[in-house]
Every structure is written in C-alpha cells, then in structure tokens.
Amino acid sequence: TAVEDAFKCILQTLTDAQDCIQNKWDDFKRKRAALEQKMNEHNLSVNGHNRVSLCVGGQIFDTTEETLLKEPETFFWAMLRSGQWQPDEQDGKYFIDRSPQKFSIILDYLRDGEVRVDVDKLTAGEKWMLQSELDFYQIPFPAVLRWEANQSVLDVLGSGVRAVTTASLGDNAVKLTLEVRRGNHCYHTHFHHHRLGR
Numbered sequence: 001t002a003v004e005d006a007f008k009c010i011l012q013t014l015t016d017a018q019d020c021i022q023n024k025w026d027d028f029k030r031k032r033a034a035l036e037q038k039m040n041e042h043n044l045s046v047n048g049h050n051r052v053s054l055c056v057g058g059q060i061f062d063t064t065e066e067t068l069l070k071e072p073e074t075f076f077w078a079m080l081r082s083g084q085w086q087p088d089e090q091d092g093k094y095f096i097d098r099s100p101q102k103f104s105i106i107l108d109y110l111r112d113g114e115v116r117v118d119v120d121k122l123t124a125g126e127k128w129m130l131q132s133e134l135d136f137y138q139i140p141f142p143a144v145l146r147w148e149a150n151q152s153v154l155d156v157l158g159s160g161v162r163a164v165t166t167a168s169l170g171d172n173a174v175k176l177t178l179e180v181r182r183g184n185h186c187y188h189t190h191f192h193h194h195r196l197g198r
Helices: 002-047 075-081 100-112 124-136 153-157
Strands: 051-056 059-064 094-096 161-170 173-182 185-194
Touching: 051 100, 059 100, 100 124
Parallel strands: 051 094
Antiparallel strands: 051 059, 161 173, 173 185
C-alpha cells in the first residue's frame, strides 16, 4: 500500500542518514587519532631537547638547541657550546641586539630549511640586509638569496656606491672596503668578516 511504501522510504532514508553519520564519526576519530599522534611526536621532540629562549631586539623567540645548532660553525654554536655566553640570570634568556623581523625569517629557515619570504618581491637593498643578518649569524646563504656570479655587486648594493674592493686576509677572514659617493661627499667603510670555529 501507499502507507507501507512511504514507511519503507522513510526507513531507508533514516538508514542512509545513520550510515552517513557513522562514516563521518569514523573519519573524525581517525583524524583525531592522527592529530594526537602528531602532537605527541612534537612534544617528544621538544622535550627531548633543551629549550632555548632568545630576546632578539626586544622580541622573544622560543626554540630548541637542535634547531639553533642545525648549521655547524655558526654564531649559535659559539653561543651555546663555547661556555663564554650565559643567559640572563633573571629571565633565563639570551639577548641578541639584532633585528627581530629578520631573525624570524632566519629561525624559520633553521627549522624547516625554507626561506619563508617572497624573494622575488625583495628589493636589492632588502635582500642585502637579509644576507647581512645571515652573515652575522654565520649561516650559509640559502640558494634563493645568492646572486649570480656575474651580477654586479654595485647593482646589489644600490645607487650611490662607486667602488667596491675585496681582499682576502686568509682562510677564515675577508676584508671588504666600500667607497660611497653622495654628491661632493665620499665615505669609506671597512668590514672584517671572521668565520667562527666549531
């Protein structure tokens, strides 16, 4: 009869709805289990290594020794392994007087091996400034930040730079001399770059 057909239709609809709800519930449980496993793995990773708190230019960064020591012979190797640097006695943080904006990019690079910035949108000056921060921390330049060997250093430094002279002082040191002319004024700047040992 029509009533029986309608009842069967309603019953089938309810059965289909129940199956759909069960499938979604099973999918939710799988995703929750995967998330819990990922969180446990992360907690084990963090707890298995000494946490380090840095104050860079007034901004706090929390990370691990594993991350900071990922690249050998860097500023962080000297800071954490030489015994010559100690964190602040009151707050337990290492203070570094550098740009926090650029440090966040560098820290992400140490964590993931990726430069999380659109390099194509960086001006030559911005790229140079980022490279100078990498140089300060003694971290090798990522490939995406290296300019071609035949690219003029003057183009990278921007307008106003009239001469650049480099002279090697040995295996672990390089001297860089810049001559900058602005109008009738001439400025000379000298940089000495030393590689840190292990």
